[in-house]
Amino acid sequence: MAARVLVAAEKPEQLQGLAGLVKALGAEGEAVALLAAGREEAEKAAYSVFKTLYYVEGGGRLQPCQLHELLEGLYAEHSPVLVVGAATKNLTDALARLSARHNLPMFTEAVSIQLSGDEVTAVRQVLGGRARARLAAKAPAAATVNPAVYAEQAQGLAAGAELAGLRAPAAVLEETGYEPKKREAVDLESAEVVVGVGRGFRRKEDLAMAEELAQLLGGVVGASRPIVADYGWLSEDRWIGISGKKIRPKVYIAIGISGAPQHMAATVDSKIIVAINKDKNAPIFQYADYGVVADLYQFLPVLIKKLRERLGK
Amino acid sequence: MALNIAVLVKASLDPNMIRTRGDDVDTDSMPLAMSEYDKNAVEAGVQLKEKHGGRVVVVSALTWGPLAKRQREYEQVIREALAMGADEAHVVVDEALVPGDPLATSKALAALLEKLGGFDLVITGEASMDMISSQLGARIAALLGVPFISYARRLELGDGVVTAVRDLEDGYSTVRAKLPAVVSVTGEANKPRIPTLIQIRRAFRKPIKKYSLADLGIEAPSKPRLEELKVIQVKRKNIIIEAENLEQAAEKLIEALEREGVLPKA
Ligand SMILES: Cc1cc2nc3c(=O)[nH]c(=O)nc-3n(C[C@H](O)[C@H](O)[C@H](O)COP(=O)(O)OP(=O)(O)OC[C@H]3O[C@@H](n4cnc5c(N)ncnc54)[C@H](O)[C@@H]3O)c2cc1C
Ligand SMILES: Nc1ncnc2c1ncn2[C@@H]1O[C@H](COP(=O)(O)O)[C@@H](O)[C@H]1O
Numbered sequence: 001m002a003a004r005v006l007v008a009a010e011k012p013e014q015l016q017g018l019a020g021l022v023k024a025l026g027a028e029g030e031a032v033a034l035l036a037a038g039r040e041e042a043e044k045a046a047y048s049v050f051k052t053l054y055y056v057e058g059g060g061r062l063q064p065c066q067l068h069e070l071l072e073g074l075y076a077e078h079s080p081v082l083v084v085g086a087a088t089k090n091l092t093d094a095l096a097r098l099s100a101r102h103n104l105p106m107f108t109e110a111v112s113i114q115l116s117g118d119e120v121t122a123v124r125q126v127l128g129g130r131a132r133a134r135l136a137a138k139a140p141a142a143a144t145v146n147p148a149v150y151a152e153q154a155q156g157l158a159a160g161a162e163l164a165g166l167r168a169p170a171a172v173l174e175e176t177g178y179e180p181k182k183r184e185a186v187d188l189e190s191a192e193v194v195v196g197v198g199r200g201f202r203r204k205e206d207l208a209m210a211e212e213l214a215q216l217l218g219g220v221v222g223a224s225r226p227i228v229a230d231y232g233w234l235s236e237d238r239w240i241g242i243s244g245k246k247i248r249p250k251v252y253i254a255i256g257i258s259g260a261p262q263h264m265a266a267t268v269d270s271k272i273i274v275a276i277n278k279d280k281n282a283p284i285f286q287y288a289d290y291g292v293v294a295d296l297y298q299f300l301p302v303l304i305k306k307l308r309e310r311l312g313k
Numbered sequence: 314m315a316l317n318i319a320v321l322v323k324a325s326l327d328p329n330m331i332r333t334r335g336d337d338v339d340t341d342s343m344p345l346a347m348s349e350y351d352k353n354a355v356e357a358g359v360q361l362k363e364k365h366g367g368r369v370v371v372v373s374a375l376t377w378g379p380l381a382k383r384q385r386e387y388e389q390v391i392r393e394a395l396a397m398g399a400d401e402a403h404v405v406v407d408e409a410l411v412p413g414d415p416l417a418t419s420k421a422l423a424a425l426l427e428k429l430g431g432f433d434l435v436i437t438g439e440a441s442m443d444m445i446s447s448q449l450g451a452r453i454a455a456l457l458g459v460p461f462i463s464y465a466r467r468l469e470l471g472d473g474v475v476t477a478v479r480d481l482e483d484g485y486s487t488v489r490a491k492l493p494a495v496v497s498v499t500g501e502a503n504k505p506r507i508p509t510l511i512q513i514r515r516a517f518r519k520p521i522k523k524y525s526l527a528d529l530g531i532e533a534p535s536k537p538r539l540e541e542l543k544v545i546q547v548k549r550k551n552i553i554i555e556a557e558n559l560e561q562a563a564e565k566l567i568e569a570l571e572r573e574g575v576l577p578k579a
Contacts, residue, residue, distance in 0.1 A: 128328030
């Protein structure tokens with residue numbers, strides 16, 4: 001049974017954005033979806049734009065090789081012209097394997113996808129997020145998307161997809177351990193004030209200054225990749241950048257951050273950007289509305305004190 | 314066991330050095346540099362060689378033109394990997410791969426890896442710094458029909474088996490695969506060494522071999538058309554706050570933020 005579009009997600013909330021994409025493509029009722037989770041999860045996201053929503057019997061965390069096997073089965077059954085996954089690490093991996101097997105072009109983290117006739121056009125950010133590429137290819141093709149990009153199109157979707165269970169294939173790779181990451185309940189993406197910390201901070205304890213500043217302004221602390229991924233000083237939810245979260249606050253205050261394109265690309269929707277850096281030649285100043293050339297260790301205590309006075313706190 | 318390791322190294326456009334013509338990115342005049350996380354791939358390969366013995370081979374495809382004037386630049390990138398401790402390099406240079414796309418590039422690289430033959434481990438970066446597609450490793454593994462481990466932030470070898478810790482959104486997953494295998498490493502996998510002058514000089518004696526697609530016995534693979542490449546323009550005020558001292562700087566900054574209406578009201 002053919003379906004024009006096959007989408008894949010690891011979590012039910014990702015299916016919402018993917019359903020929005022299906023709607024935007026005008027493929028309602030001509031799409032099928034794979035959710036790499038159990039039936040209970042699937043029931044939360046059985047949008048009627050999907051003809052069928054496949055879930056995994058018994059649920060569980062699947063390896064990319066298992067996701068790939070499941071996608072192979074659905075690809076053969078439905079012969080879609082477009083396969084789109086949520087841009088998670090496992091699905092990027094699995095879709096690239098599928099693409100290699102079937103000679104498909106694949107557009108990683110597409111910010112827009114168009115289907116017309118047998119042409120697929122995708123726009124994606126390249127060069128560390130500083131440029132936008134438009135690519136076109138003959139269908140069939142694959143892509144990944146950040147589901148949040150299509151959240152708006154997903155407003156008010158009706159439920160009603162038929163559910164179908166799939167058996168998880170055996171994993172080629174043996175998993176010998178799993179350690180969940182710590183999560184915090186911070187919502188960087190909708191924060192009105194974000195204070196960003198980078199490698200200019202020398203010790204984890206020093207981040208308390210940024211935290212204090214953020215609290216004064218009713219904002220939250222975010223960070224560059226090394227602070228989160230390399231040093232592990234802050235949790236993954238606070239990672240700003242092309243491989244982390246995208247922010248759109250009224251004001252972003254970047255402290256001790258050099259301004260790498262991969263970081264700044266995720267801050268372009270900020271209304272105002274402030275940079276505090278001791279190096280007057282740091283690239284961050286080109287991306288900032290207001291720059292203060294100063295040692296953060298000297299400047300932050302003064303700024304915090306003055307703000308307290310001003311805000312009467 | 315003497316290991317035979319291939320590391321995939323890309324001569325990438327440097328996103329810090331964007332050149333434009335109007336709104337269009339002028340790729341032809343942008344400099345090439347080793348893709349940031351490919352340094353982690355080279356480092357991982359060299360560390361495994363140091364521990365287990367064997368050799369590290371650099372494998373690359375040139376994907377940015379104009380080819381005629383890129384020779385020195387990409388050789389410099391490859392020499393950097395050789396200076397870090399790789400032993401020899403093999404590069405595909407063919408007009409059909411410009412501009413690059415994972416669909417085409419993976420076929421060329423897989424064909425080259427097959428021609429060279431006998432690799433225990435192929436290591437790539439998690440994503441190239443220019444195209445950020447995160448596809449090459451998975452595609453090559455699929456084309457070669459061997460296991461693939463993506464986003465490894467730790468990597469160990471023992472007894473014909475590779476063990477890696479995958480760095481995922483929600484947790485760390487430790488997996489094992491039989492060799493031969495392909496692994497992509499993250500930017501946090503290690504601290505790439507900076508070669509010494511002597512190592513750089515020695516790298517000039519290490520061989521770099523070039524191949525066309527015809528040498529590899531494959532035809533020009535199809536790939537998507539790059540229809541447009543536009544720089545994302547962001548307009549900012551770029552005001553540097555000038556002040557006598559830190560107190561004054563803080564006051565001026567606070568005033569500016571009040572003017573912009575982005576500070577909470579006192
Ligand atoms: C494919 C790819 C994806 C990436 N994804 C991301 C991403 O999602 N997010 C991200 O952030 N990065 C990402 N990166 C990494 C990025 O390229 C940079 O390496 C990183 O953003 C640098 O972080 P930083 O600014 O904190 O550190 P650095 O670049 O080391 O900058 C530290 C800054 O602090 C300043 N400083 C030092 N001491 C002081 C002081 N006492 N007072 C004031 N200033 C001081 C220095 O002048 C310097 O400018 C990615 C890279 C690649 C290749
Ligand atoms: N043209 C290339 N030559 C050699 N290796 C490459 C090339 N393109 C990508 N790679 C490798 O594949 C990884 C992922 O690249 P990408 O799929 O473009 O994000 C890079 O980190 C490199 O290790």
